[in-house]
Amino acid sequence: MAMYSRIIGTGSYLPEKILTNLDLESMVDTSDEWIQTRTGIKQRHIAAPDQMASDLALAASRNAIQAAGIQASDIDLVIVATTTPDMIFPSTACILQNKLGIVSSPAFDVQAVCSGFIYALATADMFVSTGKSRNALVVGSEVYSRIMDWNDRSTCVLFGDGAGAVVLTRDQKPGILSSHLHADGSYSQVLSAPASIHSGKIQGTPFITMEGGTVFKFAVKVLEEAALEALQANDLQPSDIDWLIPHQANIRIITSTAKKLGIPEEKVVATVAQHGNTSAASVPLALDQAVRDGRIQPDQNVVLEGVGGGFTWGSVLVRW
Numbered sequence: 001m002a003m004y005s006r007i008i009g010t011g012s013y014l015p016e017k018i019l020t021n022l023d024l025e026s027m028v029d030t031s032d033e034w035i036q037t038r039t040g041i042k043q044r045h046i047a048a049p050d051q052m053a054s055d056l057a058l059a060a061s062r063n064a065i066q067a068a069g070i071q072a073s074d075i076d077l078v079i080v081a082t083t084t085p086d087m088i089f090p091s092t093a094c095i096l097q098n099k100l101g102i103v104s105s106p107a108f109d110v111q112a113v114c115s116g117f118i119y120a121l122a123t124a125d126m127f128v129s130t131g132k133s134r135n136a137l138v139v140g141s142e143v144y145s146r147i148m149d150w151n152d153r154s155t156c157v158l159f160g161d162g163a164g165a166v167v168l169t170r171d172q173k174p175g176i177l178s179s180h181l182h183a184d185g186s187y188s189q190v191l192s193a194p195a196s197i198h199s200g201k202i203q204g205t206p207f208i209t210m211e212g213g214t215v216f217k218f219a220v221k222v223l224e225e226a227a228l229e230a231l232q233a234n235d236l237q238p239s240d241i242d243w244l245i246p247h248q249a250n251i252r253i254i255t256s257t258a259k260k261l262g263i264p265e266e267k268v269v270a271t272v273a274q275h276g277n278t279s280a281a282s283v284p285l286a287l288d289q290a291v292r293d294g295r296i297q298p299d300q301n302v303v304l305e306g307v308g309g310g311f312t313w314g315s316v317l318v319r320w
């Protein structure tokens with residue numbers, strides 16, 4: 001009998017501090033009006049100086065585990081998607097595993113930038129649906145405020161901090177119906193934080209650099225393709241999608257994608273106004289919001305999709 005992985009709990013966490021567009025007006029030469037019309041972002045959350053990606057991940061994970069109605073000790077796989085890990089090593093997943101008081105389960109990080117959660121969920125699905133793991137914790141957690149150049153108005157207005165998590169369990173009932181992952185490393189210079197460490201010194205800039213226009217066009221193109229690929233694999237039409245949850249980078253990218261797919265705005269979950277772009281955390285944050293406010297209901301088709309640095313992109317289609 002075919003077995004599936006099912007999402008049985010979602011959780012999220014946003015740091016207390018909110019940075020509004022008005023706050024940014026006093027930091028760089030920008031305006032609330034520019035940020036809202038170009039990106040749809042109104043505010044973003046910023047982690048406290050002592051909060052690391054694993055701390056945000058821990059809070060989101062506890063919420064997801066509680067919603068799933070299981071104990072942390074029932075988790076036998078931990079995957080964290082992050083671009084802003086606590087340290088070079090050990091992985092943020094190992095640090096999170098320890099904070100959760102779990103021992104011996106496999107724990108590792110996935111680095112696929114803004115597609116990280118999609119990559120992590122697809123990976124966990126392979127462990128769970130094949131019986132290698134019973135209950136997987138999949139987290140996207142980011143502290144992008146640490147890799148922002150706060151003097152660069154072209155990037156610092158776009159990002160925020162946060163974490164989202166899901167618990168996957170093995171079940172006869174779907175579940176994750178399909179996942180599709182892609183990458184094209186020839187775009188690596190277009191969106192990067194191109195620093196490396198040599199003999200204890202940082203070489204290159206550790207801040208985000210990007211060609212915004214190129215990223216915008218590529219994102220709209222592949223978000224449409226990724227959704228269509230998911231639908232085709234399951235013999236579904238755009239009208240069969242109950243909820244589209246794309247990566248939350250820019251409201252114009254989200255609405256252009258939905259328009260190209262012919263999906264009405266009411267079926268698109270958008271949190272970018274409140275959260276900004278939280279990279280690997282953006283999809284699970286939006287998912288948790290739509291689950292907790294009751295929008296997502298049993299047996300609905302939910303398309304999760306991401307695009308990010310690499311470039312990387314992909315989708316996961318879930319029957320809720």
Ligand code: ACO
Nearest residue numbers: 030031034038114153154157212213215216249250307308
């Ligand atoms: N405030 C005011 N003016 C600004 C700001 C700012 N914060 N940033 C840039 N500008 C200026 C520019 O200097 C430029 O001025 P100029 O015409 O005098 O040269 C003008 O605004 C227009 O800039 P554009 O880059 O053409 O603006 P655009 O409408 O393309 O919007 C944006 C820029 C928002 C970055 C857009 O290209 C975008 O969202 N791209 C996608 C990037 C993205 O999502 N990155 C996230 C990471 S990737 C991911 O998650 C997939």
